[in-house]
Amino acid sequence: MKLHLTAFFLFSTTLLFAQRVTNEKEKYGDFNVIKINLSALTTGTYSFQYERALSNHTSLLLAAKFRPSAGLPFKSTIKSFLDTLSQGAGIDFVNNAKIGSYAITPEIRFYLGKGAMHGFYLAPFARYEGNKLNSWRYTLKTVNKTIVIDFTGKQNGIGAGLQIGAQYMLSNKISLDIWLVGPYLFADKIDANSITDLSDKTDQDLQDAKNDIEKYAKNYLPGHTVTANVTHTGATLNAKGTFYGARALGLAIGYRF
Structure with missing residues (x-):
């Protein structure tokens, strides 16, 4: 029985x-949706997602993004903000830096609505991200001399967070995914170097440059341990630490199949 x-x-x-x-x-x-991130296109980034439903309220999503090496987006806005803070070194970075990036973000979504991949959701996610710095010109001007160092480098890190958003079906096949906010904690490592002829500079000049580079990096990398080294043949900059970030106000259009 x-x-x-x-x-x-x-x-x-x-x-x-x-x-x-x-x-x-x-x-x-x-229960499959492939999407393109429309908001990422405004920064020259190509971002795509694939989502598959696992059950009536759960899905898995894999996102990948890529940005070719280029100058910083919204350069004029950033420069205006830094100018109000009298951050000359920051403006120099914005003017000269060329950065390329990529990221892979898997997440699991828990939908609070009535259907799979429809309505509000909570989505724990992980992220691996890499950034390549192809050009950053550091300049230190003293009373008698000017020191110019051209850096190249990379940043790699992993993070985890929680995305809050909503997805709606505009028709039987077309979906609209809106990311409201997604705070996360990110741990990264930065390595940059330069091969530069500084043979005409004194040891004190090199020490001044080292101190200035470390001071600049610490201002823009809170929560990081920063170490710089400047010699007659070039310079290195290394940083390691954690910081808080957010994925927010994203908009993606998708095709369900």
Whole structure:
């Protein structure tokens, strides 16, 4: 008798879930969505996502983004802000830096609405990100001399956080994904170097440059341990630490299949 009741319960549960899946499929289509991040395009970044439903309220998503090496986006706005703070070194960085980047972000989404991949969601996520600094010109002007060092380098790190957003079906096939806010903690390592002829500079000049580079980096990299070294043949800059960031106000359009 117990065996019969157990079998009946399992059979009924299976039918109920199958009916929910059928209803969802009839209403919205299959449980796959491929998306392009429209907001990322404004910064010259190409970002794509693939999402697949696992159940009526859960899905897995994998996002990948890539930005070719280029100057910083919104350069004039950043320069105006730094100018109000009298941050000359920061303005120099904005003017000359060329940065390329990529990131891979897996996440699991828990939907609070009635259907898979529809309505508000909470999404724990992880992220691996790399940035390549192809050009950054550091300049130190003293009373008698000017020291110019051209850096190249890279930043790599991993992080984790929680994304809050909402996804809606605009039609049977087209979806709209809105990211409201996604705070995360990120741990990274930065390595930059330069091969520069500084043979005409004194040891004191090199020490002044080292101190100034470290001071500048610490101002813009809170929570990091920073070490610089400047010699007659070049310079290095290394930093390691953690910081808080956020994924926010994103907008992606998707095709469900």
